[in-house]
Each structure stands twice: as structure tokens, then as C-alpha cells.
Amino acid sequence: MFATPVFATTPLSVLGYLLALDEIAVRGISIAVAGMLIVMLALIFISLFIAASPRILAAVAKVYPEPVERHRKRTETQDRDVNDEAVLAAIGFVLHTEFQKQCAGDDVR
Amino acid sequence: MDILLEFVKTTGFWSIGFGNILMIVIGIVFIALAITKDYEPLLLVPIGMGAIVGNIPLIEGMSLSVYDMHRWVLEDGQVVYQPGSVLSYLYFGVSWGIYPPLVFLGIGAMTDFSTMLSNPKLVLLGAAAQVGVFLTFLGAIWLGFDLKQAGAIGIIGGADGPTAIFLSSKLAPELLGAIAIAAYSYMALVPVIQPPIMRMLTTRQERLIRMKPPRKVSRREKMIFPVAAFLICTLVAPGAMVLLGMLFFGNLLKESMVTERLANTARTAMIDIVTVLLGFSVGASTEASTFLTRQSLLIFGLGALAFAIATAGGVLFAKFMNLFLKEKINPLVGAAGVSAVPDSARVVQMVGQQEDSHNFLLMHAMAPNVAGVIGSAIAAGVLWAVLT
Numbered sequence: 094m095f096a097t098p099v100f101a102t103t104p105l106s107v108l109g110y111l112l113a114l115d116e117i118a119v120r121g122i123s124i125a126v127a128g129m130l131i132v133m134l135a136l137i138f139i140s141l142f143i144a145a146s147p148r149i150l151a152a153v154a155k156v157y158p159e160p161v162e163r164h165r166k167r168t169e170t171q172d173r174d175v176n177d178e179a180v181l182a183a184i185g186f187v188l189h190t191e192f193q194k195q196c197a198g199d200d201v202r
Numbered sequence: 203m204d205i206l207l208e209f210v211k212t213t214g215f216w217s218i219g220f221g222n223i224l225m226i227v228i229g230i231v232f233i234a235l236a237i238t239k240d241y242e243p244l245l246l247v248p249i250g251m252g253a254i255v256g257n258i259p260l261i262e263g264m265s266l267s268v269y270d271m272h273r274w275v276l277e278d279g280q281v282v283y284q285p286g287s288v289l290s291y292l293y294f295g296v297s298w299g300i301y302p303p304l305v306f307l308g309i310g311a312m313t314d315f316s317t318m319l320s321n322p323k324l325v326l327l328g329a330a331a332q333v334g335v336f337l338t339f340l341g342a343i344w345l346g347f348d349l350k351q352a353g354a355i356g357i358i359g360g361a362d363g364p365t366a367i368f369l370s371s372k373l374a375p376e377l378l379g380a381i382a383i384a385a386y387s388y389m390a391l392v393p394v395i396q397p398p399i400m401r402m403l404t405t406r407q408e409r410l411i412r413m414k415p416p417r418k419v420s421r422r423e424k425m426i427f428p429v430a431a432f433l434i435c436t437l438v439a440p441g442a443m444v445l446l447g448m449l450f451f452g453n454l455l456k457e458s459m460v461t462e463r464l465a466n467t468a469r470t471a472m473i474d475i476v477t478v479l480l481g482f483s484v485g486a487s488t489e490a491s492t493f494l495t496r497q498s499l500l501i502f503g504l505g506a507l508a509f510a511i512a513t514a515g516g517v518l519f520a521k522f523m524n525l526f527l528k529e530k531i532n533p534l535v536g537a538a539g540v541s542a543v544p545d546s547a548r549v550v551q552m553v554g555q556q557e558d559s560h561n562f563l564l565m566h567a568m569a570p571n572v573a574g575v576i577g578s579a580i581a582a583g584v585l586w587a588v589l590t
Binding site: 117120126128138139140142146147150 | 332339585
């Protein structure tokens with residue numbers, strides 16, 4: 094870490110020279126600073142895009158209005174769910190009828 | 203008798219070393235933590251079992267370890283192909299960085315970016331938490347690691363297992379096992395590491411701040427976002443193309459509403475299969491002779507430091523933003539910028555509710571949480587590009 098100072102050519106290497114850091118440390122500091130700035134910059138751009146998108150989309154919606162709800166084809170699973178519900182309702186109805194018959198039988202006895 | 207003695211010499215009891223026993227115990231502890239404490243069970247169970255498998259002593263001449271790769275050898279003047287072990291083929295996905303992008307595809311198909319789209323300023327917290335990556339990178343250099351190794355170690359601060367594996371497979375494959383184990387262990391320990399730091403850096407008044415409920419996001423915004431965000435990120439940092447491409451592709455499958463089957467496969471069966479293969483083969487790579495080194499201990503120390511710095515970075519940046527904002531942010535939300543989806547967001551919710559049981563921070567915390575995933579992938583892309 095604390096080795097021969099490098100020849101000062103950039104502000105960071107000047108810092109490295111002053112602090113007597115070696116070349117790897119100076120390169121590391123440059124990468125860390127640049128990397129943090131790039132990450133921040135990319136996410137700032139995303140943030141700005143997100144902030145602007147409702148306004149852009151509102152303008153677009155005047156020309157191409159957003160459909161309220163798309164009619165999508167029922168999938169096999171959805172069909173099966175509907176069928177399952179019908180079967181369950183039928184089973185419930187039969188059980189209920191049988192139960193009532195039994196109760197009526199008990200009353201008669 | 204001689205045959206029996208020869209057989210005994212081939213058993214594990216004969217050749218097992220202290221290091222192997224220690225690693226097997228660590229594997230059992232991982233499994234126990236997953237079962238009893240529910241710490242990241244989907245990861246710790248495969249890694250723990252893998253560590254146990256990988257530390258059974260090998261029989262000389264048999265191809266068993268993850269490191270027994272296929273190769274071509276010269277025998278009697280002829281080049282002969284020697285197949286690798288089964289585990290080495292499973293490990294291919296790790297060492298060639300194939301599994302992490304597939305995990306990202308699944309994560310993308312699971313992620314709802316709505317909270318982030320409804321409050322774009324919270325995205326910045328995901329960037330601030332990446333300070334953990336770069337300060338740990340410097341710490342690793344200071345401890346004597348070379349630049350590539352330091353880059354791979356630094357990414358542990360991104361709190362994202364697949365990203366850590368991806369980058370270390372590219373920059374420092376020799377440290378991959380230790381980095382992967384450190385990253386996943388600390389991710390499992392998020393509920394232990396983060397709360398004290400969050401409480402230490404915030405006042406009670408700050409922890410009580412309630413945030414406005416997020417606005418409703420239109421379907422069009424959700425559909426456009428993955429494509430636009432991918433373009434923005436990769437034009438700034440092209441190195442992040444693989445991970446972010448898969449993340450946003452997965453999200454597009456989900457939000458486009460026309461590829462429900464593909465999205466469903468990506469977020470269920472596919473991510474599960476890849477997680478099993480990734481976790482198990484990473485665990486199996488922790489063979490004592492290659493894993494129990496001074497470097498591994500340093501990596502574990504730096505990993506803890508990385509998580510702590512990243513958490514502090516997010517919280518402090520939220521406090522800094524509050525100096526300029528009319529509608530204040532609860533600074534606890536900043537801690538979720540470390541990625542570790544969704545555990546760190548859950549921790550924010552838990553710490554917030556300890557102060558005010560009616561304060562629901564989970565949905566707000568999900569915004570920096572998913573921004574953290576993007577941020578750590580960008581950080582990995584930058585380090586890969588610069589250090590290759």
C-alpha cells in the first residue's frame with residue numbers, strides 16, 4: 094500500500110503522490126470513484142425517466158388511448174377452475190338435498 | 203485381511219481431515235439455521251448439503267470433486283479425452299457464469315416495479331447503498347488482494363448472490379467458493395446485521411415518519427419500463443448487459459401480459475431448478491483444502507463490512523435527501539437499497555413497526571430494494587469492464 098509514489102498525471106494520482114500511495118491503490122481509488130459515479134448516474138437517468146414517463150404517456154394517450162381492459166383468451170387452467178367450481182356447486186347441492194332428506198326421515202321416526 | 207485393510211484405506215474415515223470435518227459441521231449448521239430459524243432456506247439447504255457432499259474425502263483415481271474437470275491428456279503419443287466428474291459438470295454453470303443470468307430472468311419475472319415507478323426518488327437509495335461495494339473494494343486492496351480479486355470481493359456489498367457469483371467467476375474464479383458462501387451467508391443474516399445499524403443511525407422521530415401511499419401505476423408504464431430501463435442502464439454501463447438483459451427480459455415477460463406461460467415458468471420451475479443446481483454446486487466447491495484459507499477468512503470479514511457499509515450508506519443518503527424534500531422519507535427505507543430482495547425490505551417493515559405498529563413501510567422499501575438489484579448489477583458491470 095505505502096510504496097513508491099507514482100508519477101502524478103491526474104488529480105487522483107496527485108492525491109496518491111501526496112499520500113504516498115502505490116499505483117494499485119491509486120487505480121483502485123479511481124475505479125471506486127468512477128464506479129460509484131456511473132452507478133449513481135445510471136440510476137439518476139432511470140429516476141428521471143420514471144418521473145417523466147406519466148407526462149409522456151399522457152401525451153401519447155391523447156393519440157393512442159390506453160384500452161380499458163384487454164379481452165384475453167381463457168386459458169385451460171381458467172376453464173378448468175370454472176368447471177371445478179361447477180362440480181363443487183353440484184356436489185354441495187346434492188349433499189345439502191341428501192342431508193335435508195335424512196333430517197326429514199329422522200323427524201318422521 | 204490385506205484386502206480388508208486396503209478397503210478401510212479407501213473409506214472416508216481413514217482419510218478425513220480436520221478441515222473436512224469443520225466444513226461438514228458448517229454445512230450442518232447452515233441446514234439447521236435454514237430449518238430452525240428460517241434463514242434463506244431455499245439457499246442454505248442446498249449450499250449446506252453441497253458443503254457436506256463436497257467434503258467427503260476423495261478416492262485417489264476416481265473423478266468425484268467439482269474440481270475434477272474434463273480434460274485432454276497425452277497417453278502413448280495420443281491425445282485422450284478424460285471426462286470430468288458429475289459435480290464438475292453441474293459446477294460448469296457456476297464457473298462459466300451461466301446460472302446467475304438465469305436466476306435474474308426468474309427474479310425479473312417475479313418483480314413488480316410498481317412501487318419504484320410510483321416514487322422515482324427512492325431509486326437513488328438503491329444507488330447510494332452501492333457505496334458498500336466500492337469501499338469494500340478499496341478495503342480488499344488495502345488488505346493485499348489484487349484489483350480483480352478486490353472487485354470480486356467488493357461486490358459482496360451488493361448483497362446479491364447471483365451477481366457476486368457472476369462477477370467472481372469472471373474476475374477471480376479462485377475465490378468463487380468463498381465469495382459465494384460469504385454473500386449468501388450474509389444475505390441470510392440480513393435480519394441480524396441490519397437492524398442495529400438502522401437504529402444506530404436514526405432517531406425515533408425519523409423512524410416514525412409515515413410516507414404517502416404509492417400512486418397507481420398504469421399498465422403502459424409497467425410495459426415500457428423494462429425496455430427503457432435496460433437501454434438506459436446498458437448504454438451507461440454495457441458490462442451489465444447480461445444480468446440486466448435477463449432481469450428486464452423476465453420482467454417484460456410478466457408485464458407484457460401475452461407471455462404468461464413463459465413468465466410463469468421463469469418465476470417458478472426454472473428459477474427453482476437453477477437455484478438447486480447453483481446452491482448445491484457452490485456448496486460442493488467448498489472443499490476444505492481449497493476453502494479453508496486465510497483469504498477466505500479475510501473475505502468473510504470484508505463481506506460483513508460490505509453489508510454494514512451498504513446499509514449505512516442507504517440510511518444516511520435517505521437522511522441527506524430529507525434535507526431537501528418537503529415530503530420526508532423514512533430513513534429506514536434506505537437500508538433496503540442493499541438489494542437482498544425481499545429480506546431487507548422485510549427488515550425495514552419490521553424495524554418500522556417496532557416503533558409504530560400502524561406504519562407500513564414494506565411497499566415503500568420495495569422501491570430501493572429493486573433499485574438495489576439494478577444498482578448492484580451495474581456496479582458488477584462497471585467492475586467487470588474496468589478490471590478485465
